[in-house]
Amino acid sequence: MDISTAYKDNNYKIHVARDILRDRLETYTGRYESVYYIIDENVYDIYKETKLSFIKSPLVVTGGESFKYVSPLMHTMEELLASGIKRNSLIVVIGGGATGDAGGFIASIVLRGVDYIHVPTTLLAHDSAIGGKTAINSEHGKNLIGAFYRPKAVIYDLEFLDSLPESEVLSGFGEVYKHAMLNSPGLFEELVQATSDSIDVSMLPPFIIKGIETKMKIVLEDEHESGSRKFLNLGHTLAHAVEYKYKIPHGQAVMLGIIAALYISNELNGTDFNLDEHIGYMSRHGYPVNLLREMDTGEMMQLMMKDKKNHRNDYISYIVFKDKQTLEVKDINTANLEKILKALKERI
Amino acid sequence: MDISTAYKDNNYKIHVARDILRDRLETYTGRYESVYYIIDENVYDIYKETKLSFIKSPLVVTGGESFKYVSPLMHTMEELLASGIKRNSLIVVIGGGATGDAGGFIASIVLRGVDYIHVPTTLLAHDSAIGGKTAINSEHGKNLIGAFYRPKAVIYDLEFLDSLPESEVLSGFGEVYKHAMLNSPGLFEELVQATSDSIDVSMLPPFIIKGIETKMKIVLEDEHESGSRKFLNLGHTLAHAVEYKYKIPHGQAVMLGIIAALYISNELNGTDFNLDEHIGYMSRHGYPVNLLREMDTGEMMQLMMKDKKNHRNDYISYIVFKDKQTLEVKDINTANLEKILKALKERI
Ligand SMILES: NC(=O)c1ccc[n+]([C@@H]2O[C@H](COP(=O)([O-])OP(=O)(O)OC[C@H]3O[C@@H](n4cnc5c(N)ncnc54)[C@H](O)[C@@H]3O)[C@@H](O)[C@H]2O)c1
Numbered sequence: 158m159d160i161s162t163a164y165k166d167n168n169y170k171i172h173v174a175r176d177i178l179r180d181r182l183e184t185y186t187g188r189y190e191s192v193y194y195i196i197d198e199n200v201y202d203i204y205k206e207t208k209l210s211f212i213k214s215p216l217v218v219t220g221g222e223s224f225k226y227v228s229p230l231m232h233t234m235e236e237l238l239a240s241g242i243k244r245n246s247l248i249v250v251i252g253g254g255a256t257g258d259a260g261g262f263i264a265s266i267v268l269r270g271v272d273y274i275h276v277p278t279t280l281l282a283h284d285s286a287i288g289g290k291t292a293i294n295s296e297h298g299k300n301l302i303g304a305f306y307r308p309k310a311v312i313y314d315l316e317f318l319d320s321l322p323e324s325e326v327l328s329g330f331g332e333v334y335k336h337a338m339l340n341s342p343g344l345f346e347e348l349v350q351a352t353s354d355s356i357d358v359s360m361l362p363p364f365i366i367k368g369i370e371t372k373m374k375i376v377l378e379d380e381h382e383s384g385s386r387k388f389l390n391l392g393h394t395l396a397h398a399v400e401y402k403y404k405i406p407h408g409q410a411v412m413l414g415i416i417a418a419l420y421i422s423n424e425l426n427g428t429d430f431n432l433d434e435h436i437g438y439m440s441r442h443g444y445p446v447n448l449l450r451e452m453d454t455g456e457m458m459q460l461m462m463k464d465k466k467n468h469r470n471d472y473i474s475y476i477v478f479k480d481k482q483t484l485e486v487k488d489i490n491t492a493n494l495e496k497i498l499k500a501l502k503e504r505i
Numbered sequence: 506m507d508i509s510t511a512y513k514d515n516n517y518k519i520h521v522a523r524d525i526l527r528d529r530l531e532t533y534t535g536r537y538e539s540v541y542y543i544i545d546e547n548v549y550d551i552y553k554e555t556k557l558s559f560i561k562s563p564l565v566v567t568g569g570e571s572f573k574y575v576s577p578l579m580h581t582m583e584e585l586l587a588s589g590i591k592r593n594s595l596i597v598v599i600g601g602g603a604t605g606d607a608g609g610f611i612a613s614i615v616l617r618g619v620d621y622i623h624v625p626t627t628l629l630a631h632d633s634a635i636g637g638k639t640a641i642n643s644e645h646g647k648n649l650i651g652a653f654y655r656p657k658a659v660i661y662d663l664e665f666l667d668s669l670p671e672s673e674v675l676s677g678f679g680e681v682y683k684h685a686m687l688n689s690p691g692l693f694e695e696l697v698q699a700t701s702d703s704i705d706v707s708m709l710p711p712f713i714i715k716g717i718e719t720k721m722k723i724v725l726e727d728e729h730e731s732g733s734r735k736f737l738n739l740g741h742t743l744a745h746a747v748e749y750k751y752k753i754p755h756g757q758a759v760m761l762g763i764i765a766a767l768y769i770s771n772e773l774n775g776t777d778f779n780l781d782e783h784i785g786y787m788s789r790h791g792y793p794v795n796l797l798r799e800m801d802t803g804e805m806m807q808l809m810m811k812d813k814k815n816h817r818n819d820y821i822s823y824i825v826f827k828d829k830q831t832l833e834v835k836d837i838n839t840a841n842l843e844k845i846l847k848a849l850k851e852r853i
């Protein structure tokens with residue numbers, strides 16, 4: 158299936174299907190004088206003799222998040238320049254969200270910008286395929302250096318997901334779950350039913366596509382200044398703290414963060430989300446829900462305070478549900494928030 | 506005088522006058538939560554107790570071209586992040602074209618882009634104030650990494666030019682001379698007359714302003730795909746080779762390159778530029794015209810071949826005059842070009 162972005166300009170296609178990489182790529186590469194491939198080393202190791210065997214002399218880069226730093230980035234940039242990259246060259250970035258973020262950033266600044274195509278290989282792709290954000294990490298935090306720079310296409314060949322380690326499936330699925338909640342109670346119900354026993358990646362494509370559409374809708378609304386882009390951070394406030402403290406994959410932390418957001422919505426806005434259902438579902442699939450019981454709420458509060466961006470000191474902005482379908486950003490007094498988190502701890 | 510850019514969007518003002526820095530800055534800074542200053546160390550040393558004394562805790566960066574490399578750039582970027590720069594902060598970059606290029610690039614990628622204002626302190630400003638190019642150097646050449654990113658304003662306080670070393674005046678003036686030629690024979694005549702005895706910086710403002718307007722016109726035409734932006738490279742083909750070989754400042758090399766371009770126009774297009782007048786003028790003002798007599802034409806040819814971007818191997822694209830007022834890009838056979846340069850050598 159092909160989805161087209163709906164920006165004002167610079168739109169691109171997101172191709173989503175199994176075993177499409179080579180064919181789809183060919184429809185683009187002909188327009189360029191030369192094509193350079195930047196590939197996550199773990200992905201290349203798995204597919205170099207099969208799906209990726211058609212690629213001659215790729216730039217194989219260090220796997221996952223470790224590529225998102227200045228030094229490996231500059232190394233790859235100098236390699237591109239050494240091999241004579243031109244303004245009308247194309248860069249194809251093959252890997253997960255991390256490789257996509259750093260590879261897209263390289264494309265945005267080498268020769269002041271060349272075209273690039275992202276070929277995502279993880280479940281997170283449905284998230285990073287929209288929004289045009291590229292970035293690397295600074296000494297002072299994640300994603301602090303980067304650019305808004307859209308790809309010319311996203312070729313999401315779902316076959317890559319076959320080799321994804323279980324813990325990465327759980328992590329990427331966190332964002333699928335989130336996007337389903339952001340979309341509608343109906344879609345969310347369908348997702349939970351389709352995955353009630355286990356998260357079978359082959360069941361996910363319809364939800365991945367809906368997830369892409371949901372994010373596109375929210376990003377577009379925000380271009381009209383509604384501020385709704387913040388809703389994409391559902392679950393992320395506590396998640397960042399949990400992720401930092403317990404070193405669990407991002408999307409797994411988001412799942413725990415969603416539980417907290419639902420609990421807070423019930424407490425402060427009188428919604429009636431069935432916490433036990435969410436908790437049961439997550440435990441069954443292997444998410445480390447126990448961390449919500451173990452966490453030191455004081456420490457979590459401190460991390461959340463440090464993380465938050467330019468706001469009043471005694472409040473934390475939290476994304477919560479106003480009612481079953483509507484989100485809002487709520488400023489919660491820190492003392493009150495800690496009390497609620499303590500209660501959640503008991504509740505788990 | 507205030508000039509407004511005439512792009513489709515994201516326009517900004519270029520304020521040109523003496524002693525305007527503090528007043529003009531104040532009309533912008535109020536809109537931002539915080540303001541960070543990046544200042545060329547040579548400029549700061551000269552003005553820290555006078556014009557720049559109002560600035561508290563600036564980031565003073567290594568002077569001129571030495572700042573245009575990844576390592577000093579990242580150092581300054583981490584300093585900005587350490588001191589808590591936000592999306593709605595403003596960066597003010599004070600220095601010549603080099604500081605402007607690197608400082609503008611920092612602004613374009615820190616937190617995926619914050620606003621910046623350039624305060625140029627050299628004669629080259631009239632060139633870098635238009636075009637939105639920011640860049641740093643790679644191991645493989647100048648300006649190979651960067652972004653197109655426009656400032657929110659350019660505040661060109663001409664008082665800074667008072668302290669400019671003579672050789673920098675000569676260099677920056679090279680581009681003023683070039684822009685006058687690109688504008689019209691009339692403006693060029695006026696410039697030569699106004700500077701016939703010496704290059705007195707206080708005489709230049711009208712020509713600086715015309716230069717900015719000329720570049721703006723050409724850059725805009727090129728947005729409509731006419732390719733005329735290449736004309737801005739008048740004199741640059743040979744200049745890059747001379748600059749590289751003899752380590753003279755860029756704008757001085759451009760002046761020698763202009764002589765070559767005029768000679769070639771006379772030879773190949775039958776124009777009647779008065780070479781002796783140009784050569785006499787340049788020698789009188791201290792440009793190293795003798796290098797055109799000393800140069801090894803074979804070596805110059807090799808450097809020009811290496812420098813040129815994606816074109817046929819036995820030709821070099823040269824910006825020449827078709828007639829007194831009209832420029833064109835001409836592909837000149839390399840053997841022929843070397844013959845002409847040899848003849849020029851004899852002619853000097
Ligand atoms: N740009 C955006 O809009 C956006 C959105 C969300 C997240 N992100 C970024 O994405 C990153 C996380 O992305 P991710 O979850 O895809 O992780 P990742 O790219 O770090 O990959 C996770 C691990 O899986 C491996 N891997 C990737 N594909 C594989 C495959 N098909 N088979 C086997 N192993 C494979 C990688 O080598 C790595 O070790 C973060 O840096 C985050 O900041 C960006």
Ligand SMILES: NC(=O)c1ccc[n+]([C@@H]2O[C@H](COP(=O)([O-])OP(=O)(O)OC[C@H]3O[C@@H](n4cnc5c(N)ncnc54)[C@H](O)[C@@H]3O)[C@@H](O)[C@H]2O)c1
Nearest residue numbers: 547568569570601602603604626627629633638665668669
């Ligand atoms: N972005 C663009 O469109 C554009 C256009 C042309 C050139 N450039 C770039 O600009 C750079 C050259 O700029 P430049 O000629 O301004 O040189 P520069 O910025 O390197 O400055 C030259 C020297 O003069 C010193 N200096 C600067 N201002 C001074 C002052 N007021 N008094 C005393 N000393 C002073 C600097 O410390 C430096 O040592 C190159 O890197 C070139 O690539 C960019």
